[in-house]
Amino acid sequence: MSRKGSTGFQSPAPSVLERLGGVLIDSESTFKAMLEGGVGVGGALLTVLVFSMVEGFTLGASLSGFLHHFGDFLTWLGFSLLGGFSLTWLNWLLIPSLIVGLTLFNLIFWTLTSWISHIAAKYVFCGEGSYVQLLTLTGYGWTAVMPFLAGLALANLTESLLLLTVLTLTSLAWFFTVWVTAVKVAYGLDIGRAFTASFLTPLTIYVIILFVVFKIPGVM
Numbered sequence: 001m002s003r004k005g006s007t008g009f010q011s012p013a014p015s016v017l018e019r020l021g022g023v024l025i026d027s028e029s030t031f032k033a034m035l036e037g038g039v040g041v042g043g044a045l046l047t048v049l050v051f052s053m054v055e056g057f058t059l060g061a062s063l064s065g066f067l068h069h070f071g072d073f074l075t076w077l078g079f080s081l082l083g084g085f086s087l088t089w090l091n092w093l094l095i096p097s098l099i100v101g102l103t104l105f106n107l108i109f110w111t112l113t114s115w116i117s118h119i120a121a122k123y124v125f126c127g128e129g130s131y132v133q134l135l136t137l138t139g140y141g142w143t144a145v146m147p148f149l150a151g152l153a154l155a156n157l158t159e160s161l162l163l164l165t166v167l168t169l170t171s172l173a174w175f176f177t178v179w180v181t182a183v184k185v186a187y188g189l190d191i192g193r194a195f196t197a198s199f200l201t202p203l204t205i206y207v208i209i210l211f212v213v214f215k216i217p218g219v220m
Contacts, residue, residue: 023141031181034136043140044135044137047143048139056098058153063094113138118134120198129187134183138178140178141179147171
């Protein structure tokens with residue numbers, strides 16, 4: 001897992017805070033330091049779990065607020081939301097469901113997309129890295145959801161969908177950039193091959209799966 005520095009000795013691993021902040025500020029240097037320091041996959045797993053649960057809770061709370069406003073509007077019109085089903089009980093179901101659902105989805109996406117990227121980078125482009133190394137680096141990429149979380153919180157306060165849209169796109173672009181950088185560093189590839197392995201290859205496979213599963217008319 002570890003890589004030695006130019007002197008032949010293993011470099012000290014950056015602390016957890018240095019990893020989280022470094023991924024956002026200078027992901028390439030941080031990823032190199034993590035590999036040289038022998039950082040394990042455990043911290044990456046914890047990062048995915050924590051940010052996924054926070055994302056699920058924040059999204060659930062935002063949807064809960066929307067449902068309350070929507071329910072009040074229907075009541076004002078003389079209708080009863082869900083046949084009188086209590087919004088309080090709906091909140092108790094919605095937030096935990098989103099936390100569990102998003103966490104499971106992110107874990108599957110993280111491990112599967114990393115594996116697809118690993119196959120492309122390792123066996124198509126003859127890279128030097130390993131699947132565990134890539135998992136370690138891409139796991140810390142979940143720090144890129146912070147602008148999205150901030151957008152949800154600010155949207156609840158300001159009711160600005162424009163701000164939420166901008167910060168959501170920022171998170172997506174940031175996440176994509178970090179993922180490509182992780183493949184580039186882990187396998188020693190140039191940016192073009194890293195882009196192909198980390199983005200184009202998984203995207204192509206997922207699109208094919210969607211076509212096969214849903215049998216999109218006019219395609220299948």
